[in-house]
Amino acid sequence: MAARHSIQRSIMRGVNRLPERWLRRMALGGRVVVDGKTLCPQTQFLLARAARQAQIHTMTPAEARAVYREGMLVLGPPFRRMATRDLLLAGAVPARLYSPRNVEGEAPLLVFFHGGGFVIGDIATYDNLCRMIAEEVRCRVLAVEYRLAPEHRFPAAIDDVTTAWRFIAGNPALFGADPARIAVAGDSAGGNLAAILCLEARDEGLALPAHQYLIYPATDGRGTSRSYQLFGSGFLLSEALIGYFLDHYIGPMDEVAQYIETHGLRGAPLLAADHSGLPPATLVIAGFDPLQDEGRAYGAKLRAAGVAVRMMDYPSQIHGFISFAGAVPSARAGLDDLMAAMRGDFHHSALSSLIDAAAA
Numbered sequence: 001m002a003a004r005h006s007i008q009r010s011i012m013r014g015v016n017r018l019p020e021r022w023l024r025r026m027a028l029g030g031r032v033v034v035d036g037k038t039l040c041p042q043t044q045f046l047l048a049r050a051a052r053q054a055q056i057h058t059m060t061p062a063e064a065r066a067v068y069r070e071g072m073l074v075l076g077p078p079f080r081r082m083a084t085r086d087l088l089l090a091g092a093v094p095a096r097l098y099s100p101r102n103v104e105g106e107a108p109l110l111v112f113f114h115g116g117g118f119v120i121g122d123i124a125t126y127d128n129l130c131r132m133i134a135e136e137v138r139c140r141v142l143a144v145e146y147r148l149a150p151e152h153r154f155p156a157a158i159d160d161v162t163t164a165w166r167f168i169a170g171n172p173a174l175f176g177a178d179p180a181r182i183a184v185a186g187d188s189a190g191g192n193l194a195a196i197l198c199l200e201a202r203d204e205g206l207a208l209p210a211h212q213y214l215i216y217p218a219t220d221g222r223g224t225s226r227s228y229q230l231f232g233s234g235f236l237l238s239e240a241l242i243g244y245f246l247d248h249y250i251g252p253m254d255e256v257a258q259y260i261e262t263h264g265l266r267g268a269p270l271l272a273a274d275h276s277g278l279p280p281a282t283l284v285i286a287g288f289d290p291l292q293d294e295g296r297a298y299g300a301k302l303r304a305a306g307v308a309v310r311m312m313d314y315p316s317q318i319h320g321f322i323s324f325a326g327a328v329p330s331a332r333a334g335l336d337d338l339m340a341a342m343r344g345d346f347h348h349s350a351l352s353s354l355i356d357a358a359a360a
Contacts, residue, residue, distance in 0.1 A: 095144045109181065110134075114186070114190050153249060199272050216319050220268055222268075235288045280310075285314065322335050
């Protein structure tokens, strides 16, 4: 299985080295420019291939999970060998601890929440990515396995990550972690959970993460932003797919939007009443992502509340691009940027630069 994924990844890398005009011709389209931004040609080629396959929003959750895992293992970074340990946090929440050879003793710990719309994704799907981050950042990574919808609907995932955080923050020695250097990270749905965790830890008076890395996070849920209208079709994370995820997680999208407007929602961190006193944040934004406006809005809310914020903007990329790091050079460059920022934060204290960014 691993050999097959390696061969497929090599083929994709070879195709993506072709001249831009060839890639666009193979994608049966010319240069894609929206809102003044040009889509990465390698990503455009991947989108064209994906469009010819069955779409996740037409599948059962079990089928969608299998397809997502396969795609991540082919397009993501290659396997890296290191010590791992499967755990049960607080006797209830599964997790996997990654300990690379270049990390010894009390060390930084990155607590990672995977993406997948609260319906798909798991530790196995993100295994290679977590291994790469652990080795490149020189930290331990703890991947948390929260419960998925529709088997476990809102707010089960939130309850799991907050339960996990209480246990982690109260027992750092169990993970070989320096208590002052424990950060949280997540992509998409995982970014939503990381942001919510920071809000709830603050409100409960728990120890706060040292940093929150929010990779194209879902922060709103109402689907009313300009980027949602511009990029809601044809760029992987579509309006139909978002509706599929929300329908399984909370309910039909029009009802979710109405509920948020009327009552507010624990799952929408952008709408929290108070964003002060939260950990420094790094937000990764993709230019062809329907969620980009709510990611930017969340960064603005944090800055306005006095939180140090670093924005990392990738205008030519789509939602999910970090997961293509094994096949798309520009996606790998974005992941390298993020890991370099993490290294700086964990090992060289980039606090002063973050404060400067917050004031900008």
